[in-house]
Amino acid sequence: MASQSTIALPEHVTLPFDLRTDPEAFHKPENIKLLRNLFPGNCGLSMDGMFLIFLQTKMPPKPWPKSVAGLPPYFAPRMGRQYIPGLIGEFVRMRNGSIVDDINGRDMVDWEPLFYIVMNHFREIGVSITEVMYWRDYVAVILQHRRVDTARLPQKVANIAVSYCYEDGNQPQLLRTLTPAKGRRTDDSVFLDSYDTGFIEGSFKVTSFQRVIAGEGSSEQQWVFTIWLYMGQDSADALPPVYGRAIFTVDGCVLGFARYAPENGQMKNWCSGVAADEFIDRLHNC
Known part of the structure; x- marks a missing residue:
């Protein structure tokens, strides 16, 4: 059973700690015990900063909460790329090298300058890309064509890994105040x-x-x-x-x-x- 300090909200489970603002709280034994007792059949936990992953011998009954301790939960039978709710493509060899080693690209608030560096680099080497996604601790680059010499693709940019993938009734809206996404905290x-x-x-x-x-x-x-x-x-x-x-x-x-x-x-x-x-x-x- 969950601890009495757990408050079950309609779609959110709040705990004495918030993993969005205090990710280190995940590693405390008392917090791990609390998390593992939330859902029957839990056999392990993992966290990547965006999601709280519950490894389950059986899936808990629905409806599932939208958040647990501030992060969206994800239920999986085991760890593996196919069970991670994000875009993880292919990684190239370390010998491919890196670009812009003088920048720390991890957890950037405004990563637009990094985007232009990536875009210009691929333009210079003649590789067509259609999207660049920033995932805090790695960048996903979407390649337009599969016929690409992977030896030319950088393994890292700004000291974070690069993952590669391939690109393979509208109604009017009420006018509301527009708010920029740049600089906004993710997980909101x-x-x-x-x-x-x-x-x-x-x-x-x-x-x-x-x-x-x-x-x-x-x-x-x-x-x-x-x-x-x-x-x-x-x-x-x-x-x-x-x-x-x-x-x-x-x-x-x-x-x-x-x-x-x-x-x-x-x-x-x-x-x-x-x-x-x-x-x-x-x-x-x-």
């Missing part, structure tokens, strides 16, 4: 506007720069600042069409507008949206 709760079921809660996790075509029939390409929301384990099965729907903060401000929610692959259960920063910048430039 956000709400996806759903016309049929009300608001769907998720967690703001990752930002990226995604390459898009400027317009229909155009060959011009642009890089768009993108936000990624984690909607909860197995949420993809019940998530309605999301294109164009507003993404709200707890204060009711618009953080961005949804573009798509992958239905399969490693980013299943996630939702991608254009960050409000793109619209704010355009308004300022008018």
Whole structure:
């Protein structure tokens, strides 16, 4: 049974510690004991700074909480790449070398300068990429084509690892205050506007720069600042069409507008949206 200090909220479980602000609390024996007693069948724990992973001999009954001790929980039978709710691609050999070793890229508040370094490097070596995602302690680069000489790809950038993957009914929104995603703390709760079921809660996790075509029939390409929301384990099965729907903060401000929610692959259960920063910048430039 869980400790009496545990408070069960409708979709959140709060504990005497918050792993978002105090990740070291995860390693304290008394906290590990408390976490392991939350769900029957637990046989282990892991944490990567974004998710609290419960290894289970059997899955706990649904509905599952949106957060435990401040982080979204993820239930898995064992550790493995296929059981991690994030985008982990392929890593290249260490002998490939690294770029910008004089920068510490870990836990950057504003990583946009790092994006331009990565984008320009791949442009210089002639490798076409379509998106760069920042995951705090590694960068995921989406390659447009599979025919790439992997020996040319850097193994690290700014002292963090690089992972490689391959790219393989809109309704009008109410005008609300736009709020920038840059500088905002990840792990904040956000709400996806759903016309049929009300608001769907998720967690703001990752930002990226995604390459898009400027317009229909155009060959011009642009890089768009993108936000990624984690909607909860197995949420993809019940998530309605999301294109164009507003993404709200707890204060009711618009953080961005949804573009798509992958239905399969490693980013299943996630939702991608254009960050409000793109619209704010355009308004300022008018």
